[in-house]
Amino acid sequence: MPTIVNEKLQLAHDFILHTNRNVFLTGKAGTGKTTFLHEIKQLTSKRLAVVAPTGVAAINAGGVTIHSLFQLPFGPLVPGTAGQESKKINREKIKLFRTLDLLIVDEISMVRADVLDGIDEVLRRYRHRSEPFGGVQLLLIGDMQQLPPVIRDDDWAFLKPYYETGYFFGSRALRKTPYISIELQHIYRQSDQRFIEILNSIREKRVTHLQLDELNQRYIADFSPDDSEGFITLSTHNNAAQQINNQKLRALKTPSHTFEATLEGEFPAHAYPTDASLELKVGAQVMFIKNDISREKLFYNGKIGQITDIDDDFIYVKCPKEIETLAVDRMEWTNIRYSLDATTNEIKEEPVGKFVQYPLKLAWAITIHKSQGLTFEKAIIDAASAFAHGQVYVALSRCKSLDGLVLRAPIPSHSIKTELMLEEFHEQVQLQTPDEQELWNSKQINQENLLLDLFLFDRSEYLINKSLRLVTENVSSLDEGAGQILTHFKTHFHEKAGSLAMRFRQQLPAYFAENLLPEDNQPLQERIRKAGSYFYNLINNELLPILYYYPTGSDNKLVQESLRESLEELEKELFIKMHCFDGCRSGFEALAYLKARNESELAFQPNRKLKERRKTGEPSDSSGSKNGTSLYKALTKWRDDLAGENDSAGYMVLPRKTILELSRIRPKTLDELLTVKGFGKTKVKMIGEEVLAIIRMFQ
Structure with missing residues (x-):
């Protein structure tokens, strides 16, 4: 095999494996594009999926059809409608999308521009909304001089206001997505040079x-x-x-x-x-x-x-x-x-x-x-x-x-x-062919971006502020001290994590200026190892335990659910960061970082809700239980039953804070009951004896 062929294939493989650049792999018929696809599936450690525009092409490529994976409707997809019209995507497939590193699209010449935009809409919806294709790396394989997409006249009537061409490169998302082009040159199918020249001339419309x-x-x-x-x-x-x-x-x-x-x-x-x-x-x-x-x-x-x-x-x-x-x-x-x-x-x-x-x-x-x-x-x-x-x-x-x-x-x-638009596209492809220097630059940029991402805590801070805002706006329906705990958590997080990580990010450009790949920069690696240990221990030993035991009980079920969801999001974000830093305690390696990030995304299980206590918001009160039922539960059930009989809300009978106080001090007399916040003479007269009777059952 000529050296040039090895260089082209190696270049394509290196861009796919070691960078996050999008790649359009093309070449004449018989140059080994399909063989390369199957080799990439075997060689790369990235999490990938293979799709093709038709069922037969998908079976041949060892993948699935575009429409089945992304659950796109058939027919023309007007921009902005793919997400709305697609079927409900299940949780497992959403997880798959969120941890996808590489999407391979085979026979790209047959893919319509609107279908590629449909993929973009689905991936943005479940990944990063601001990034084309949700930040997934693309490998587009095909020869534009072969078969085109099938676009009926009535379909084009819908799409024409939005697209200059129906070919894949007319995709609005792809036009916002920089990509490099690699053209395989060596033809394996034919060996007759005379025939090859005729084929090339026909392909390039210069016969x-x-x-x-x-x-x-x-x-x-x-x-x-x-x-x-x-x-x-x-x-x-x-x-x-x-x-x-x-x-x-x-x-x-x-x-x-x-x-x-x-x-x-x-x-x-x-x-x-x-x-x-x-x-x-x-x-x-x-x-x-x-x-x-x-x-x-x-x-x-x-x-x-x-x-x-x-x-x-x-x-x-x-x-x-x-x-x-x-x-x-x-x-x-x-x-x-x-x-x-x-x-x-x-x-x-x-x-x-x-x-x-x-x-x-x-x-x-x-x-x-x-x-x-x-x-x-x-x-x-x-x-x-x-x-x-x-x-x-x-x-x-x-x-x-x-x-x-x-x-x-x-x-x-x-x-x-011949189509002038295809000729212009092919000329553009020639200008996008990378060399070894661009490969090195792309590796460097990819590794630097991953490190900048590692030391970015913006989303964690956003989720802390979101939770604190919920607590502040609904303080009357939450446990006493809930706001104080979260305010302290925010201060602790900012001092020990956010501000330190920001200072580290500000120092990174100085290391990057040394013209070394981060993976090869030993002084930087030493700093990352120390930072990895520090942030791992901080998150694991100081930050997450506070979230695990944070009180979220509330008489307002909507507030309670919103707060729990917000704290669960925060816990997940810190859990992923913790595992990424854990992987860096022995040094930074790009593929290992991606693997740690993806695996933690999938492995996360909310640990903040501790069994039954975390579901009900009941206090830690294992003493004084009867038949496995705590005083808190018994009072809550009695309150809810009474509220139901009178068609009123539970907190109107007994607020949650009052039930917590009753469970804590366990009054024995009506006079002691009067000392509990939330009980006045009228309420004691109306329900005092019933409340005391329940408490006596747990004495």
């Missing part, structure tokens, strides 16, 4: 008359090869391909065999890799639609052969120029769903459906659209009536050589569609 004449020499009138030669026809229209396959199959005099697929779980029909009811005959020309997973690798996706025999267990296929006949058994395709592993908190590919069928389909003909990504030794190209940009190029580039290609009709120059 000459001489090149077109040379290509059209492959036109052979009334060409009708024997099936044993293994030619497949590529057609622009689906009905033409189906007609050829049906006619050829009917012409065979051998018995017909129909094989029914086994379906389990969820596997939508649009994602079936072959017919669920597959009719075949001995003599039929078929194409393998899956790679052989055995060590021998006897067949691959796109290989052509002819059926020689069929028995109860196997279909026997003989491929041109091969001596051995292949015994083909059923194979399995899996439809996956992304979920979170409850044990490891990793994003996992959860199988939700299975499709089991012979990995074959009739292959006298196939549409150009369905041939994308396949390779053929011999093909008849019927592309003279190409109607979409990229169809001619996709069809021709499926062939390994010019000699294995036959044209059903000469290709006129007007069928090689």
